[in-house]
Amino acid sequence: MEPLKVENITVAYHKKPVLMEVGFSVPEGKLISIVGPNGAGKSTLIKAILGLVPRASGTVEIYGKPYRSQRKLVGYVPQRGEVDWDFPTNALDVVLMGRYGHVGWVKRPSKKDTAFAEECLDKVGMSAYAGRQISQLSGGQQQRVFLARALAQDATIYFMDEPFVGVDAATEKAIITLLDELKSQGKTVLVVHHDLQTVPEYFDWTLLVNKRLLEAGPTESVFTVENLQKTYGGRLAFLKKGTALVEQ
Template sequence: MTNRNRNVPPLAVSGLTVAYRKKPVLRDVTFEIDERQLVGIIGPNGAGKSTLIKAILGLQPALSGEALIYGKPYKVNRKLVGYVPQRESVDWDFPTSALDVVMMGRYGHLGLFRRPGARERELAMDCLDKVGMADFAHRQISQLSGGQQQRVFLARALAQDATLYFMDEPFAGVDAATEKAIVTLLNELKRNGKTVLVVHHDLATVADYFDSVLLLNGEVIACGPTETTFTPERLQQAYGGKLAFVARSEREPAGAAGNGR
């Protein structure tokens, strides 16, 4: 793919500092991610996890530092990047079908003056099929359940045919079937040589889902293989006094708090 350099990491962040209304949210964030990794971005509420992704993608201005995609800024290598935003940030009342949403993932490959054709439609249908949504291709996006909407956005990310993916809380508020579909998709992406960073809250599933973790709380607490990084000591550093409450919450039965996590 264009501008991909296999000799440099998919993502390298150096000295990234971001503030909202002069209040620092991220301070001197520095880390690198290796290829073909499923990476969980873990930390308490307000730790700056979503802000980190937005800053990397140029959606949130940074005070200092840089983020490089295969050694180049995002605006140069944006075709290598797929993004699944938080479901709450999307206008689900926009009048469009699930198929149209997925086909939007092809626009970056088509350029300004080409319209999606039969090939793009076929590819979009294939992506919907992979997330179990082919039968809903012509359904208005507003008529889908929360889990179904999330699957459609995952299909759109697949249609982008990216190399590096960012997913902001894809497991939030989904049912068990959708969670299983997401995990299957993540592992398929990895098998296909992709690198995926996922903002995630369920501490109980981190060791099962991710090869590596980035522990974040305004700054990088630790970044590395899950086995050696996702430890009680590091979690205590990241969550502080909130850790006991979080641990209890994650051990609740799935039905205790509805469909969400």
């Protein structure tokens, strides 16, 4: 069964359409990039799927059932800029928040939950910072903590909004290692991604979005000069060896 099926999603802000009649499904166990120019509605698409912004129309199914009934199967990593990093909490507590879908908001996490959260921190190389206030972490470290929180959700399908933005090379490598591990476990991961150079290297499947879904399919067949020109128009700075490298 398809891990995600989206039908006819339309989102409008102040009566101005941001996404129009977007529909697609994705295969299981793939790393999937969501690619398009700035303002194309990529982040809005993820938020509309997750019910974080209202949809004018459209439906979402996770493994054949409405999203509301399948939330425990879904993990989410928001953009770093949307998080209140001054909130007084430490790295381990942030990761433990990922367990609330399993234990509920009333019950306290068990020792088993805490041990699992510590294991997730270790996977992203942040064990030494478990007790550190999140405001005292670097941008890359903060991103790793939120990736660990998503891991703690123990989800089946993940949505990540620009996880590579503003991180150092070590964190980018850690993210890729984590994505590959999730894929090896049969998980499905959708990532809003801006770096066109790394799309063919990192992702199996690609969605090209510019207010509408223009193409969707295996990266090797979708990520072409023709399709990128259709998606970006005149915003591609240059093309090299058949691949778009830079977006203006």
